[in-house]
Amino acid sequence: MRVMVGVKRVVDYAVKVRIQPDKAGVELKNVKMSMNPFCENAMEEAVKLKETKAASEVIAVSIGPKAAKDTLRTALAMGADRGVHVMTDDAVRTDQGLEPLAVAGLLKKVVEEQKVDLVLLGKQSIDGDCSQTGPMLAGMLGWPQATFAAKVTVVEAGKQLEVERETDTGTQVLSVPLPAVVTADLRLNEPRYATLPNIMKAKKKTVDVLTAADMGVDLKPRTTVIEVVPPPVRQGGVIVESVDELIDKLKTEAGVLQ
Template sequence: MSNKLKILVPLKRVIDPLLKPKISASKIDLTGLKFTTNPFCDIALSEAIQLKEKNSNLVENIHAVSIGSAKSKEILVAAIAKGANSASLIETEKSVEPLAVAKLLAEVAKQQKSNLIMLGKQSIDSDANQTGQMLAALLNWPQATFASKVEVSSDGTSVEVTREVDGGSVTQKASLPMVITADLRLNNPRFVSLPKLMKAKKTKIDTKKIEEFGTDITPRLEVEKVEEPPVREPGIMVNTVEEFVAELKKRGAL
């Protein structure tokens, strides 16, 4: 039974994807806004849980981890309620770049003896799309990014992943351990029921300060400013198809 899956699912707490951030004094201002689990992370978690439900003898456990403020506990509690076995928080008030996040996650993967890491392909705030690939490099594991389908072999030794790429899809196969990043169409995450959420609140979330890891999290990049994108000139409404064509011609688009 050496091939049991120990799945690690990193989760990020982000602004509700339906909201726009405010920008003031050349910085992002998120005060008063609603937060949630990054949608792509939620899809990755949901896939891990479905793997466990479908192959209970194959999956030993699912551990959820987040790096962020104490408030990130909320998304870890939700992860437990959804079906993760355990969760831990690496607490920091600082903004941590993907390279440092990947280094911290590599430490967690070693501690947890994880052999499969499933995470979102990008977070909807920084839109970096880097962490999974960097984590795979640091661990020297194969990677399958932008997954739309994941199939574990019946003996739990290899995984076949269909990936969404420019112009179509590619199916890639690798042996465990590996890193998979979830794309939008991998699954539709389920909502969690209130009783489950209440029960999950009793689970202990192992919390460590980021400094305890001894990983250098000094930013490599300097963010000089954040600004609003240029505003478009207001457009016009027309009443007929003929006017529509005339307006497009006027604008040199036809």
């Protein structure tokens, strides 16, 4: 079974984002970037499948400018066998200008070229929070899908998956025939750290470079970001001397009591 994993370069989850002065988006210059956390879960699961001999090869794919190659190298250091870098214009923001529909279209081309049996993606990226790429890709390929996966088990000699997925009311277990698309939730696993020896080995692994503009996919955005603003600053609390004073403030100032 050949597994393909999509990995996205995003602002590091620990960075406090800043809005650009023109309010066109968040500031990306001189900001620490890293692999999307949910993509890390997807990559970890793919590597585990290979370690248990359920998968024969793991291919990491990233779409973005030249700097996205760093994210691919991280995926290779985690255990991917080789990488595919779909190069986009450096001026295209992958958090806004490259929308899920375009990403799904590009991934579809790579899937068809690489002849993979399973696609693992993060359930969402922490910059756009759309959760649309996986379902769109499954629809384009005509493959079954299992989203928000918390556990993945290969059954029937690699012909089928059993996927436990998160829902609003609990968990749901699905039986999914291969080929399929699965999106990873945080509960799926604990991603490993890339060790120094593996980082050095990753430099020798193959990364194929494709050009997004030459892949015959419409990359034009369907939406326009009008304005990005930070959330309102939280006001400081006050200390009250009694329950009566608390009730009075809730009635007269907060307006939450009648």
